Amino acid sequence: MTGALDAVGPAPEAARRYREQGWWRDTTFSDSLRCAARQEPKSTALLTWRRRENRLVRLSFAELDLRADAVAEALRGLGVRRGEVVACRLPSWWETAVLMVACLRAGAVVAPLPLLFGPYETERALATTGAVACAVPDEWGGVPHARVLAEQASRLPRLRHRIIIGDASDTGGVSLRASFNGERVAAERGEPLGPDAVCALLFSSGTTGRSHIVAHSSNTLLAGLDDRAQTLGSDGRVCATTGGLNYSSGLRQLMRILELRVPALYSDCRDPGRWLDLIADTGVTDVRTSPRKLRTLTDEQRRRPRDLSRLRVVHSLAGPLPPVLLTAVQETLCPVVLNTWGMTETSSLISTGPADPAHWAGHSIGLPHICAQTRLLPETETDAETQTKASAGSRPRAEAGVGAAAERSGEVLRLWVRGPQVCLATLDRDTGRVLWSPAHDDGWLDTGDLVSHDGSGGLRFVGRVAERIGDRWLIPVADVEHALLTYPGIRDAVLVPWTDPDGHEVPCAIVISTTLPHLPALRAHLRARYGFHESYLPVRVARVDAFPLTELGKVRRRVLADRLRTTQ
Template sequence: MRTGSGDPRPTSAGTDPQPASAGTDPLARLLATVRPPVEPARTFRERGWWQTRSVVHDLYRASAAHPNRTAILAHRVRDHAGTPTVRVSYAQLTGYVERFAHALVALGVGPGDPVAFSLPNRWEGSALFFACLRIGAVAVPVLPSYGARDLAAVLEAAQPRVCVVPDNWAGVPQAEVLADLAASLPWLRRRVVVGDAAATGALDFADYFMRTPHERHDRGAWLRVPTDLADRVCLIVTTVGLDNAHRMFLHTPNSLRAGVRSPDVPHRDVTYSAVPIATLPSLLHAVVGPALRGGTSVLQDVWDPEVALDLWAQGAVGQVYALAVQWSELVSAQLERPRELGALRRALAADPSGTSTRLTRQVAEVLRVPLRAEWSSPQVGAATTGSGLETVLTAVDGPEGLFRVRVRGPSTCLAVWQRDAGSVRLVRQQQDGWSDTGDLVRVDDTGQIEVVRRAAGEVGGLFLVPVAEIEDHLLVHPRVAEAAVVPTPDVEYGELSCAVVVPAGDPPDLVELRTYLRGRGVPPEHLPARLELLGALPRDELGEIRRAELRDQLARRRARKP
């Protein structure tokens, strides 16, 4: 792997480069005005949760101190070179960050300009994220399995100058979708494609970003790191719902830093995430955290539990972040072919509501590590591993024991750019730093938070379906008495959505339900891929669905099938 030449260290002196769109783009101007409230920011700095430097400085410091240390161990299924696993050193990573940063500047990207990229878990996505931070641009990671409707919603809201997509991923022709959308996105200057770019007339990522040494074109002109970078918006995390309802959560390098500052994660630890790094908790665990600690990130572009366990053993992985359904598959794969996983010390489940007592026991017995369910959200990132997060639970009208969550802390986003049908509004942090997540939760006897219902319009877990909205649509069907939408494992895509239905009379079949949902305006990418029929859904004393118990029930049913 080649790297750029010259001194890659970022500097903060000198005049900031000016964004090409300054003064003409309302969203860019808006992002430039979003700053943290004064008093909370002062407190966070005094307590050491925030710094004056950006996380990109930590990456370059780690590279200078240990240039040959492995920064990323990446496994990819679709590597045309035939090498499934690639090691990227810190020197190589920062070399490519420099190259990608210069490439973005050459395309007219400047401080405050959004850059969207829809890539699987590969090292190029990590380098592109840090390249955005390097020049003060705003990274907009997009889940690579988004269909046309969801991709259009994100691009219309974020208004990126550049968008990077694979030619095809998970059966979605991303390059064609982006080309079709381009005419309606006047702010989009460049389409960049990983793979076959010529077919859609896009810029070839390999040729332009990886093979062209942009950093050598002007040896005397080093890119300056914009001043006050630590408090500028650097990341937009998006959630998409139906009826044109979606939100963008605006984060800074400091809120990201605080989101992974955990005293029980050792320096130079090796971290693996099975969840797409386009989601905030996975980005924190698998990209930002390792860079801050001088550790190693282990990435896998296509989910496969057998490959994942082999990577853990090969890379001496110490921390793993995965969905409950993935942990279940990992347990089965380890039982079938045991590996030596002596370095594994920390196991995190991404969805507390789906993490059952049975699964926790299985992980402890088979993988020899305690499984900890992590409450997270696009607003606060990884809440159980971040620093100084305060929560206030306010009882809601209705069933006893349900609470609405307000949060305050250094990992909380600065603002939420919220688009509902027919309106757009910016919801800033209050001056005292408190933000309303919109989540409904309950608290168990041990004090752990269990998410009962996510905020309206939010995507649930890894499978990209607005769960509550699809369930509401299903319940209107005349032959559906009860309905739930849960994830189910899939060999090719890792995870798909499954409709679990209690029939009212003659049971409907999957084709009928999908046709019915399409008639109600549900886009194809949100339709359930599978259907399970039950006599009743497991519910608690408040009438809420016990989703962890339901998943266990479906897993046992799958295990009995030949």
């Protein structure tokens, strides 16, 4: 993939414009760390909970800076050269953050691999990216990661080094323990990656469509940090994200640590009780998490309340926020809840704001941030000529017929985005071939998400093109799922496509509930309370104990639908 990455980069004119506008810079997040280590060496940068050791590890800016330098030298000592890929398949440990900065300083491209990946997916990702090194734990979550990687190595000719966090003696890997603890070694001087170079290869979740690889630079990662929530102030802030460092939300949280000098909390434990204990004990002020994680947190807080008085804001990411869940979060965790839209290819670039009405996050995803541009096309439209642009704080302005009329009619529109926070390219997960770059469509990226106007100048999330249900009538998946949560006994619900006897695609509700809901009563509830069109109503309902989830808390809908088909 190294050859393909050499051709990936921003258009010179766009790079110049983004610098003039102040969104891009001539420094990287590595430079931000150096500055923080010099000016605030003893201030806490990182807090990571280590489940196996049952302890919280704190690193200051100076400690993080020193260890990143030492690991960068160790990588160069292993022969890692500029532009080569170093894969990272680690939990949210401090070593993960150190390695990510170290790769930038060594001139390497980091490729975080989700722990959700099984051996097959991991091997495929290592082969496609051409990773020359891969860091894994010796064992974690009951999986002998070091042994699995050792077995795969013979089929990965480009993989020269296996870096093991923990015991490396049994599998022939490299430890680098001393370097991770800050011990410097003599190494050939390398050239760090610049702000416009590809520095990270992220894997999209693939929950609703085919997963692909997303190429980001330091500038595209940093550009989206100035979101609307910054109006809440920065004094005394401590941020927490439940998304792992191997995902875009966790990586961007690392950027906040270095750029805004705000300590951040991570944990390798998913248990909601542990998370609430950590949030209370460390004085977390800002939490970034998924709606489904919020549901488990509210349930746990009701079971055993903690002191969350320092919590100022909850950011709901990675999915629509049902109104009933919003109310539960406001009652149990924090009254200020922001609904934020984003994706691996972009930052979180659309959100509600702290000045919005309290209920608004359950209705809208808000306004685009000031650096973002959006284009709204009819759901079936593919012609890039029709567009609507929007900027933060202003009503979207129709430029070619989609706008006021669509807002009045509630028309479903397809969302495209453009701006300094959009990635440099997306690549095929099997071949590494470039699928999209800013050179395509004048920099416009088709998100695959469906939205409508929220009635106050912002946007409502309707669903995803890959999740759309209905071959005769488009079903608003998010609205129906939210409505299902108001039926007695249903704790969570998703809608998946089902084929009726006539061969038409119709909705099936899969629910987590105490008992299996009576389908006629459920349909009557949705019809009476919400006035849904007959085609929106589930024709089948199935009950499960739990949904298969990604590490970000997104439902793996295809897995769920496949299970349903095999058990019919």
